[in-house]
Amino acid sequence: MPKCLVCYKWTLDEQDIKIKPEDLSLDASRAKGKISDFDRNAIEEAALLVEKNGGAVDALTYGTATVKQSLKDVLSRGPAKVYWIADASAESADAAVTANVLAAAIRKIGPYDLILCGEGSSDLFNQQTAARLSALLGIPCLTFLQKLSVEGAVVSATRKLEDGTEEVSVTAPVVVSVLSEINKPRIPTLKQVLGASKKPNEEIKLADLGLKPEDLVPKATRSSVKGFVMQRKNVIFKESSAADNVAKLKAGLASEGLI
Amino acid sequence: MPGIIIFSEDSMLAAQLMTPALELKQSLNQPITALALSEADAKALAALGADHAVFLQSAGKWVDGCAEAIFAQVNKAAASIVLIGGTLRGKTIAAYVAARMNAGMTTDAKTLKVENGKLLATRVLYAGLALCEEAVVLPAVATIRSRTFLAPPAAATPGTVESVTVETDARVTLGAVSPTGDTGVDITTAGKLVAVGRGFRKKEDLKLAEELAAVLKAELACTRGIAEDEHWLPIARYVGISGQTVKPDLYLAVGLSGQVQHMVGCRESKVIVAVNTDERAPIFEAADYGIVGDLYEVLPLLTAALRK
Amino acid sequence: MADDKYDAIIVGAGPAGSACAYTLAKRGKNVLLLERGNAAGSKNVSGGRLYTYALELLEPDMYKRAPLQRKIVREQVMLLNERGSTTIDYFDPAFGEQVPQSYSVVRAELDEWFAGEAESHGATVASGVLVDGLIEESGKIVGIRSGADEMRADIVIAADGVNSLLGQKAGLFPDAAPNSVGLGVKETIDLPDNLISARFGVKDTEGAARVAIGCTDGISGGAFLYTNKGSISIGIVFNLVEAAKQKRQVQDIFQDFKMHPAIQPLIEGGTSVEYGAHLVPELGYNGIPKRLHREGFLVIGDAAKFGINTGLIIRGMDLAIVSGLAAAQAVLETNSPSQTGELYMKQLERLLLTANQRAYQNFHNIFEISRIFSAYPNLANDAMQFLFTVDGKTPKPMLSGLYGAVKRNVTLGQLASDGWKAFRSL
Ligand SMILES: Cc1cc2nc3c(=O)[nH]c(=O)nc-3n(C[C@H](O)[C@H](O)[C@H](O)COP(=O)(O)OP(=O)(O)OC[C@H]3O[C@@H](n4cnc5c(N)ncnc54)[C@H](O)[C@@H]3O)c2cc1C
Ligand SMILES: Cc1cc2nc3c(=O)[nH]c(=O)nc-3n(C[C@H](O)[C@H](O)[C@H](O)COP(=O)(O)OP(=O)(O)OC[C@H]3O[C@@H](n4cnc5c(N)ncnc54)[C@H](O)[C@@H]3O)c2cc1C
Ligand SMILES: Nc1ncnc2c1ncn2[C@@H]1O[C@H](COP(=O)(O)O)[C@@H](O)[C@H]1O
Numbered sequence: 001m002p003k004c005l006v007c008y009k010w011t012l013d014e015q016d017i018k019i020k021p022e023d024l025s026l027d028a029s030r031a032k033g034k035i036s037d038f039d040r041n042a043i044e045e046a047a048l049l050v051e052k053n054g055g056a057v058d059a060l061t062y063g064t065a066t067v068k069q070s071l072k073d074v075l076s077r078g079p080a081k082v083y084w085i086a087d088a089s090a091e092s093a094d095a096a097v098t099a100n101v102l103a104a105a106i107r108k109i110g111p112y113d114l115i116l117c118g119e120g121s122s123d124l125f126n127q128q129t130a131a132r133l134s135a136l137l138g139i140p141c142l143t144f145l146q147k148l149s150v151e152g153a154v155v156s157a158t159r160k161l162e163d164g165t166e167e168v169s170v171t172a173p174v175v176v177s178v179l180s181e182i183n184k185p186r187i188p189t190l191k192q193v194l195g196a197s198k199k200p201n202e203e204i205k206l207a208d209l210g211l212k213p214e215d216l217v218p219k220a221t222r223s224s225v226k227g228f229v230m231q232r233k234n235v236i237f238k239e240s241s242a243a244d245n246v247a248k249l250k251a252g253l254a255s256e257g258l259i
Numbered sequence: 260m261p262g263i264i265i266f267s268e269d270s271m272l273a274a275q276l277m278t279p280a281l282e283l284k285q286s287l288n289q290p291i292t293a294l295a296l297s298e299a300d301a302k303a304l305a306a307l308g309a310d311h312a313v314f315l316q317s318a319g320k321w322v323d324g325c326a327e328a329i330f331a332q333v334n335k336a337a338a339s340i341v342l343i344g345g346t347l348r349g350k351t352i353a354a355y356v357a358a359r360m361n362a363g364m365t366t367d368a369k370t371l372k373v374e375n376g377k378l379l380a381t382r383v384l385y386a387g388l389a390l391c392e393e394a395v396v397l398p399a400v401a402t403i404r405s406r407t408f409l410a411p412p413a414a415a416t417p418g419t420v421e422s423v424t425v426e427t428d429a430r431v432t433l434g435a436v437s438p439t440g441d442t443g444v445d446i447t448t449a450g451k452l453v454a455v456g457r458g459f460r461k462k463e464d465l466k467l468a469e470e471l472a473a474v475l476k477a478e479l480a481c482t483r484g485i486a487e488d489e490h491w492l493p494i495a496r497y498v499g500i501s502g503q504t505v506k507p508d509l510y511l512a513v514g515l516s517g518q519v520q521h522m523v524g525c526r527e528s529k530v531i532v533a534v535n536t537d538e539r540a541p542i543f544e545a546a547d548y549g550i551v552g553d554l555y556e557v558l559p560l561l562t563a564a565l566r567k
Numbered sequence: 568m569a570d571d572k573y574d575a576i577i578v579g580a581g582p583a584g585s586a587c588a589y590t591l592a593k594r595g596k597n598v599l600l601l602e603r604g605n606a607a608g609s610k611n612v613s614g615g616r617l618y619t620y621a622l623e624l625l626e627p628d629m630y631k632r633a634p635l636q637r638k639i640v641r642e643q644v645m646l647l648n649e650r651g652s653t654t655i656d657y658f659d660p661a662f663g664e665q666v667p668q669s670y671s672v673v674r675a676e677l678d679e680w681f682a683g684e685a686e687s688h689g690a691t692v693a694s695g696v697l698v699d700g701l702i703e704e705s706g707k708i709v710g711i712r713s714g715a716d717e718m719r720a721d722i723v724i725a726a727d728g729v730n731s732l733l734g735q736k737a738g739l740f741p742d743a744a745p746n747s748v749g750l751g752v753k754e755t756i757d758l759p760d761n762l763i764s765a766r767f768g769v770k771d772t773e774g775a776a777r778v779a780i781g782c783t784d785g786i787s788g789g790a791f792l793y794t795n796k797g798s799i800s801i802g803i804v805f806n807l808v809e810a811a812k813q814k815r816q817v818q819d820i821f822q823d824f825k826m827h828p829a830i831q832p833l834i835e836g837g838t839s840v841e842y843g844a845h846l847v848p849e850l851g852y853n854g855i856p857k858r859l860h861r862e863g864f865l866v867i868g869d870a871a872k873f874g875i876n877t878g879l880i881i882r883g884m885d886l887a888i889v890s891g892l893a894a895a896q897a898v899l900e901t902n903s904p905s906q907t908g909e910l911y912m913k914q915l916e917r918l919l920l921t922a923n924q925r926a927y928q929n930f931h932n933i934f935e936i937s938r939i940f941s942a943y944p945n946l947a948n949d950a951m952q953f954l955f956t957v958d959g960k961t962p963k964p965m966l967s968g969l970y971g972a973v974k975r976n977v978t979l980g981q982l983a984s985d986g987w988k989a990f991r992s993l
Contacts, residue, residue: 014385014519018757018840026389027757030675030840032606076695095354096363123385125500126366131326131354140430143323143351156434161347162495167434168321181487190601190713193693219363219399225384225391230526230545238538238551245550246560249532252548256530258451258509259475259565538818539842 001055002113002150002172004046006079007102007133008039010063010070011123019227026227033069038118040077040185042178045148046116047078047186053150056080058109062101063090075196076188082199083109087206094220095124099132101216104209106137113172114155119144119179130177140170143177261398262336263287265309266294266329266352267344268322273300274410276342276403277307279371281411283340286373291418292336294329296322301420308414311421319427322348326355328425333360338398340378342371345402357400364400365393369407373397386500387523404504406447439493444478446496451477451509454498454525457484458514458535458554462491467558468513474565480505480525482515498524514554517542534558573599573691575898576711576720578698578733580607582884583868584726585681586625586891592690594899599718600682600690601711603697608678611845615672615800616776616793621885624918625892634680635670636795637774641767644879645829646944647781652829653947660773671774671793671800672884673755698727701736701864707904708737708863721904724865724894726887729846731870739866740856745807747872749788749849752821753802755795756837763794766833778879781944782824786810787934789878790824792833799834801825804847804881806934817844847883848874852924860908865894873920875927878934889920932992936985938977946976 016031035043046057059079061067065086074082085101093101106115115137117130134141146165147158156169160179188196206216235252237245253259265280267273273295280291293304293312301312315328333341333356341360343353345367357364368380378399384391395401446452453472459465465479472479479496486497498505499521510528514535515521522545525531533546534557543549550557575591577584580602588600604611616639622630642657662668686692700712701723710719711733725733729748734740760771767775774794782790787806792799803821810817824830847869848854854872859865867873868887875882893914897907915921933939949972953963963971973982 014388017385017388018838019388021838026385032609094363096357096361099358119501124366125383125386126354126364127350128354128357128364128366131351132358135355135358140428141323141351141355142431144347159347160494164436164438166321166436168431169434170431179487180483188695190693190696190716190718193696194599194691194718197691220365220393220395222384222391222393225389227389228383228387228523228526230522232531232545233547234544234549235547236538236543236549236551242550242552242556242560245552246557246564249548249550249561250564253509253530253532256509256547258530 002049002053003055003111004050004057004114004116005106005110005112006039006042006046006057006059006116007129008043008059008061008070008074008118009036009121009123010034010061010067011036011121014122019229024226024229026225033066035070035073036118036122038120038122038178038180041180041182042116042118043074043077043079044183044185045178046114048183049114049148049150050078055113058083058112060102060105060109061085062087062093062098062105064088071201072193072196075199075201076192077186080199082201083204084201085204085206089206089216092218092221094218095126095128095132096219097216099129099136100211101206101209102129103133103136104211104215105204106133108204108209111173113153113174114150115173115175117175117177119177127177130175134175137173137175139173139175141175142168142170145176145178146182148176148178148182260289260337261339262290262292263340263342264292264294264333264336264338265304265342267346267349268296269344269346269349269405270297270300270303271410272344272346272349272403272405273304274307275405275408276344277304277309278408278411279403280342281308283371283373287339289339292332292338294332296325298420298422301422305418305420306413307411308418310418312418314420314422315425316422317425317427319429321427321431321433323351324427324429324431325425326352327359327428330356330359331425340373340397341400343400343402345404350402353400353402360398360400362398362400363395364402365395366402367404368393368401371401371403383500383523386520387526388519406504439495444496446478446480446498447503447505449478449505450507451475452480452505452507452511452525452528453477454480454482454510454512454515455485455492456482456513456515459485462489464555465491467554467562471511471558471562471565474562475509475511477509477511482521500524512542512546513558515542516540517545571718573597573718573720575599575722575724576601576718577724577726578711579726579728579868579870580604580682580692580694581611581678581726581728581868581887582681583870583887583891584724585678585685586621586888587724587726587867587895588685588690588692589681589688590625590892590895591898592685592688594895595689596898598685598690599720600685600692601696601698601713602682602692602694604694606679606694607682607692608675611674611678615674615795616669616881617672617677618669618882618885619667621888624889630667630670632684633672634676635672637671637769637772638667639669639671639776639793640773641769641775643775643777645777645779646947647779647827647829648941648945648948650828651948651952652779652827653944653951658768660770669776671776671795673795673798698733701733706862708861722863722865722898722907724867725870726868726891727870729848729869729872731866734856734866734870737861737864739858739861743846743872745811747848747850747854748807748846749804749876750807750810750817750844751802751804751847752817752844753800753842754821754839755841756799756801756834757797757840758799758834758837760797762836763797763799767794769794779824779830780878780940782820782827783940784813784815784820785937785941786813786820787937787940791881792830798840799837801834804876806849807846847876847881848872849876851875851930852928855924860911862905862908865897865908865911867891867894873924875923877927877930878939886920886923889918890915893918893920929992933989936988938981938985942976946972949975
């Protein structure tokens with residue numbers, strides 16, 4: 001009956017972020033928040049594990065004041081309780097700060113048998129948090145999982161790597177990160193959506209985590225963020241005759257010396 | 260004296276890391292220590308100009324298990340910069356080491372330099388929507404993906420090689436390891452690619468793309484969904500932020516929408532061609548040439564036309 | 568409160584649903600507002616001009632809290648032909664002095680705000696929930712279904728938009744017939760505020776509304792442009808049946824419209840940030856289903872096909888709000904569920920929604936005059952061209968020149984019959 005904690009990040013939906021043509025700066029004014037894509041897989045996996053093995057799932061997030069918008073959403077996806085840390089420092093936090101904050105929070109609310117993360121956050125995609133948490137908490141780490149199961153205290157998993165897969169197992173507690181293919185996140189039902197408002201959420205104040213000021217100073221800072229724009233010819237053939245289009249494309253490829 | 264450390268369990272990638280390491284050595288005037296999991300790798304890296312190469316000898320087979328041992332070496336060398344090959348294992352080890360060092364880390368750096376006591380890297384944000392500069396205070400860790408740099412030529416004077424016995428993480432038990440098939444092709448070196456996406460309705464339909472690829476002398480590539488969700492093609496063939504980065508002369512994208520997470524892996528291709536039914540699909544903005552049309556109609560015609 | 572029984576369940580968090588939920592919640596009812604989009608407004612495409620009286624009916628001064636864009640002080644009508652345009656321009660900065668007459672709005676913002684207003688009065692708002700069925704017991708509607716879940720209420724109010732699935736499931740009307748709806752496509756284009764003000768000749772908080780005809784390849788329909796803060800909403804509404812018969816794609820016609828020499832400079836340099844297509848009720852009064860209620864069930868807003876499209880103005884949101892208010896007042900008025908439906912119809916009369924719809928009852932017939940969409944705009948431009956041409960040659964007599972412009976585009980017989988038809992429609 002594992003006690004699980006899933007760490008999720010509330011990020012901007014990158015599909016709503018526009019690149020301003022004047023200076024290539026990013027305009028996120030229309031961007032809505034979302035639970036980072038792969039974190040939905042982590043939440044789902046925790047929910048599935050608990051449905052199968054018993055136990056309980058909590059969720060934990062660290063973000064700016066906007067993380068409050070995520071609470072109902074995450075609770076409708078399975079976790080029984082969500083802990084949230086809302087602090088302006090999250091705006092510029094790097095993976096080091098994020099891991100420091102999350103690890104301190106886990107020490108306070110834990111212990112947990114299984115701590116789940118997504119494979120990477122959809123904004124920064126640092127792919128660091130899980131391994132950093134394992135280092136800070138002094139427990140093992142299994143990353144990039146395609147399959148996960150728990151039997152008693154033993155956690156078994158299949159990792160999917162560039163050159164193949166590997167089976168690994170370890171005794172809890174452990175930090176894991178999951179790939180998106182591990183499951184298909186459920187679409188919360190009406191009852192789950194309504195039930196979410198009745199589940200508890202607890203704010204954790206950053207000041208109560210006993211962190212030193214330097215733990216909150218990012219070591220990596222981002223600057224000169226510029227949207228990426230493609231310079232392409234954009235010659236598009238869209239006549240109703242596919243054969244004509246194909247002939248024109250063939251001519252185009254020939255002019256590029258590709259055929 | 261502080262130094263630069265490099266590590267990758269992938270021999271080719273380790274050699275590529277020597278290029279930025281040598282550049283950084285120029286500006287920092289610090290020696291390079293290369294860590295390797297085989298004696299051959301250690302020797303090869305010493306030959307490429309690592310001042311010192313250390314073969315980490317262990318009984319454990321689980322690569323990630325050597326993270327703590329790598330941290331010990333880093334600590335010993337008082338490393339100012341640690342460059343680690345950006346494979347999935349490498350990233351796991353790098354993040355662990357960075358946390359143990361209490362250091363910052365930049366993921367998938369595209370360029371690297373040192374300025375005012377900071378490691379400056381360019382990298383992507385929002386899965387490729389934007390580029391940014393990330394400045395990491397020293398000591399700093401960076402991961403670098405395969406083929407970001409070319410391996411340097413052999414050095415005039417090779418460095419020294421040492422072998423140390425290390426302990427690996429015994430808490431994790433490694434079971435069966437299954438290499439992926441299809442190891443023969445490497446889409447990252449192909450001159451032409453036909454990339455397929457979810458516009459294909461079933462696995463058998465990929466025949467259409469295979470036939471086109473055959474006349475073009477191209478290899479098949481795909482989107483993440485085709486490899487990871489449908490398992491129609493091996494994982495080594497998918498392109499994007501979490502897949503491969505390719506720069507072929509021709510990238511012919513069929514039935515794929517062109518989301519930024521995919522395009523970031525192929526946008527440096529010389530010519531991009533799109534076939535898609537949806538005129539508003541983002542792939543057309545990223546394409547030099549495109550046909551708005553049904554791939555089931557267009558591909559056979561195109562294959563036939565190119566055969567002539 | 569019982570866990571799965573509400574006083575009212577409202578399906579759809581558009582203006583109709585939110586207005587209804589707001590009114591009921593404010594009066595202490597236990598209300599559940601369900602929306603299939605991830606947030607209220609996330610799926611809504613609309614030109615975005617809101618006639619403010621509707622919010623004023625809901626609650627005096629409510630419009631002051633709403634996320635409105637620019638106050639419309641300039642009304643422009645453009646008659647386009649291939650080459651040029653003739654524009655009628657009505658400007659009055661004091662238009663609607665007391666309560667401004669209308670504002671441009673951005674639906675994603677407006678809808679989210681509106682649902683939030685209902686929530687702040689205690690309504691439960693649940694988004695990401697698709698309602699796919701009704702629970703019926705002894706001839707009454709007693710709740711809704713969403714997947715395997717059921718939820719009960721004294722009354723279910725369908726505010727689920729023009730394609731109302733619930734109205735069909737309740738057996739009140741069939742699937743919307745193609746000739747009863749128009750197809751609207753709309754794009755939002757970001758532009759700096761100062762450029763918008765300069766191009767449309769308005770001050771920073773003021774805005775312009777334009778409609779255009781003659782830009783639809785002869786298909787019955789028209790285009791609109793509204794100025795927002797930092798963006799322009801531009802779109803075309805087409806008759807669905809005629810559009811379907813056309814060989815050209817609707818998007819291409821829209822693209823041509825945007826590239827028209829009289830339109831392109833207005834949007835030049837902007838970035839497209841949003842594009843969508845949506846249906847609109849087309850028939851006005853004649854399209855409203857005969858029955859809008861059953862015991863335990865009411866239909867409001869676009870679901871009830873409330874809508875007025877005169878070619879000069881498009882109204883839907885205001886009618887949606889008024890009908891939401893009417894439904895709420897009917898629910899509040901009685902404890903006897905069997906009467907709610909009749910009371911709702913009375914409220915629609917009392918709030919003048921029915922009268923508004925009836926006033927334009929025959930208006931739709933005008934759109935059967937296909938020449939409105941090409942021949943007449945052409946005629947206007949030909950006439951203008953004649954009137955303003957000075958080339959040193961002997962000018963034609965005024966009358967014969969104008970007559971020439973008419974003759975090139977329509978016959979006298981057509982003119983007479985169209986005029987008669989138009990007169991009767993008004
Ligand atoms: C953090 C993160 C990382 C990601 N990493 C990657 C990555 O590395 N690589 C990757 O590929 N994706 C990645 N993704 C997923 C990515 O966002 C897209 O979802 C994915 O690339 C879309 O795949 P697709 O184009 O095959 O499918 P779709 O987006 O579904 O597109 C299918 C296209 O086919 C067209 N089509 C349909 N039928 C036909 C027909 N008969 N003829 C012609 N065209 C047709 C459709 O119009 C459509 O445009 C990532 C996502 C996230 C959030
Ligand atoms: C291009 C265009 C331009 C327009 N311009 C204007 C204008 O300038 N001024 C004006 O007043 N009107 C305009 N309209 C009309 C106006 O948009 C509509 O009349 C108005 O939105 C109707 O509001 P409603 O609340 O009834 O329906 P909608 O706004 O359509 O809202 C219905 C809601 O119900 C939800 N829903 C539907 N089915 C379900 C379900 N089964 N379960 C859960 N939720 C569901 C939908 O997601 C949606 O949020 C325009 C329309 C179009 C298409
Ligand atoms: N601010 C955060 N709050 C909670 N979890 C986070 C946060 N940032 C990252 N994570 C978790 O760490 C994973 C990897 O993130 P990253 O290292 O940023 O790529 C995410 O998928 C989340 O599970």
